[in-house]
Amino acid sequence: MARRRPRLIATDLDGTLLRDDKTVSDRTVAALAAAEDAGIEVFFVTGRPARWMDVVSAHVHGHGLAICSNGAAVVDLHAGRRMVEVRPLDRATARDVVTTLRREAPGTAFAMEFTDGIRHEAEYPPLHLDASVAVGPAEELLHEDEPGAGAPLLKLLALHRDLTPDGFLALARTAAGHRATITRSSPTALLEVSGLGVSKASTLALCCAERGISSDEVVAFGDMPNDIEMLTWAGTSYAMGNAHPDVVAAASGRTVANEDDGVAAVIETLLAAP
Incomplete structure (x- = not known):
């Protein structure tokens, strides 16, 4: 577990935060809200395009930014999924x-x-x-x-x-x-x-630098190869119980599967720590 309360939580969506039916459980909604109430920023970091973010738009608090398309776009979910930054492929x-x-x-x-x-x-x-x-x-x-x-x-x-x-x-x-x-x-x-060089990790690093947040103040969650760089970059990272073997090897920790609210379980433990 993280030794101290993080300043930012970065979580993948499909296979990680979302259950297999593409919903966010009540437990996870409560955990995300509690993290934001505790002053921890939450970033959704996904391969999904901006227009597929309806699954979590209702659960965005704080700044409302999400990293979409594997780092190619930073999106304001409070402003109708407006792209505030684009890192295109030539x-x-x-x-x-x-x-x-x-x-x-x-x-x-x-x-x-x-x-x-x-x-x-x-x-x-x-x-x-x-x-x-x-x-x-x-x-x-x-x-x-x-x-x-x-x-x-x-x-x-x-x-x-x-x-x-x-x-x-x-x-x-x-x-x-x-x-x-x-x-x-x-x-x-x-x-x-x-x-070249565009990934969930590199765009998350840029967003964190703008906020004065270092990698060791970030906790990240993921389940598939497109999460590996992000999990390696973050100071503390968790592979889901359903994660690809390469993801398990890259992460510093492991939580239970997405169907069992693995992200929420870690957040609850982090917030309960003194």
Whole structure:
């Protein structure tokens, strides 16, 4: 456990704060509110885009900021999910990654998360939460008539139906990891590609620096590979009971699964400490 009360709690959402049915339990709602009442800032740090933050918008207190799209956007949930900072993926870099993965992993299908919505290839399964802005080849969807004229690109998504999730991640990092940050949060072989150096950890570090908060004053929670850098950066970190083995190895501690309110359990203990 943390030796002293933290100044900031950073928590992933899916598989971590949220239960499997994508709800926030009453126990967790109470724990988050108690932390804020005790003067501890709470940051939701997620791979979700800003428009998918309705699941927690009602439980935001204090500053109301969240880190979305694996660090590519800082969002004000009090202001209609307005993006207050964007760390985009260069479109030319994204095209290079597409070319590389088409060569190294034939059959890869792509989608692109822009600030104004998602676009995807015909082979990429439609998202159940919202409709695509456009459907077509990735190369066409990434094109813009003049550099900077189009909406900023937050992340590139790459899906392979036959490779294993960890195998696809290892392949992609070997082939293109020098050009972009590549990670995953899905149980399927779905990769998430961000600008080089953009991650949950790096954006959280920037937000903490603006507040004069050091890493050893942060407690972080996560369950999947896209949380590893954040858990390593934070002074105290917890892998969920349902976490990926690499996450367990990276975290300094472990709590129970998301279905058992593992985040709330740790917060309650932190607040009860003298």
